[in-house]
Amino acid sequence: xNQVEQSPQSLIILEGKNCxxxxxxxxxxxxxxxxYKQDTGRGPVSLTIMTFSENTKSNGRYTATLDADTKQxxxxxxxxxxxxxxxxxxxxxxxxxxxxxxxxxxxxxxx
Amino acid sequence: xxxxxxxPRHKVTETGTPVTLRCHQTENHRYMYWYRQDPGHxxxxxxxxxxxxxxxxxxxxxxxxxxxxxxEDFLLTLESxxxxxxxVYFCAISESSGGGADTQYFGPGTRLTVL
Numbered sequence: 180x181n182q183v184e185q186s187p188q189s190l191i192i193l194e195g196k197n198c199x200x201x202x203x204x205x206x207x208x209x210x211x212x213x214x215y216k217q218d219t220g221r222g223p224v225s226l227t228i229m230t231f232s233e234n235t236k237s238n239g240r241y242t243a244t245l246d247a248d249t250k251q252x253x254x255x256x257x258x259x260x261x262x263x264x265x266x267x268x269x270x271x272x273x274x275x276x277x278x279x280x281x282x283x284x285x286x287x288x289x290x
Numbered sequence: 291x292x293x294x295x296x297x298p299r300h301k302v303t304e305t306g307t308p309v310t311l312r313c314h315q316t317e318n319h320r321y322m323y324w325y326r327q328d329p330g331h332x333x334x335x336x337x338x339x340x341x342x343x344x345x346x347x348x349x350x351x352x353x354x355x356x357x358x359x360x361x362e363d364f365l366l367t368l369e370s371x372x373x374x375x376x377x378v379y380f381c382a383i384s385e386s387s388g389g390g391a392d393t394q395y396f397g398p399g400t401r402l403t404v405l
Contacts, residue, residue: 183332213394222294222380222396223333268332276323276346278394280332 181206183281185269191287196259200284202252202269210272214243214254217266217283226254226267259288293317294397302403309368311400321384322364323348324356324359325386326377333380337386339364339400371404378402 183204192198204212211230215223227236227243229252235244240257256263266283271278293316303309304397310378313322321340323331335348345356355367355374368375381397 220399222382222398224396225393228393270332270392275336276321276335276340276348278335280334282330282332 180288181271181273181279183269183271184203185281185284187284188282189285189287191289192259194259194261194288194290198256198286198288200254200256200267200269202254202281204250204252204271204279206250206271206273207217207233208273209247209250210274210277212243212252213270213272214241214252215268215270217268219265223268231266252275256286261288261290264288294381294383294395296379296397296400299398300401302335302405303371304405305372306370309369309371309402309404311366311379311381311396311402313364313366315381315383317395318361319383319385319395320361321386322358323382323384324354324364324366325380325382326350326397327380328374328377336366336379368402371402373404376402376404391392 186201213224213228216224229245242255245252266285268283269281271279295314297312323338324336327333334350335400338346339358356366379400382396386392
């Protein structure tokens with residue numbers, strides 16, 4: 180069964196601290212893996228997209244890694260800010276029109 | 291939200307009534323999608339379009355229909371709304387169909403409540 184599982188479900192950290200979110204997938208075939216940020220009441224916004232051959236990609240303070248052998252990805256947030264409070268969604272594409280979405284990790288950054 | 295608008299943004303309706311949600315884009319992207327987002331589930335694809343008048347079903351299409359008469363507009367219709375269709379609906383667009391490393395852009399969402 181094609182699945183994307185994210186952990187933890189929720190996370191609370193203090194402003195300025197780093198954190199890492201995990202994504203494990205059992206999706207085949209694999210086309211690419213995406214991380215999205217979704218603020219409350221808004222649509223998801225793309226952070227990174229990685230294809231099979233890429234094992235790391237950065238977008239400012241966000242760094243995503245991909246291990247295609249173990250089918251794991253992580254999203255590392257450096258020096259967190261209050262505005263990082265959001266849900267982070269891992270999405271794996273199987274190819275044409277086929278996106279498998281995780282249920283997300285809800286991150287709260289406290290001052 | 292990358293030139294995507296959804297209307298209405300909020301709607302409350304009664305069981306059995308028809309409902310149409312509209313997605314409008316100004317990006318001239320070929321591909322458009324309708325998703326629903328429910329607690330405990332990832333976003334799930336309802337229908338998608340790969341061109342004007344070209345649409346197909348997603349994984350949760352029962353009870354929904356779509357139409358695309360212009361590149362910029364993609365309509366989602368609930369012919370007879372049920373309480374199980376209470377959800378947040380997102381429209382998305384992309385230049386290609388997902389196999390490539392293109393970005394999928396999402397609209398702001400429509401919160402639908404069926405009483």
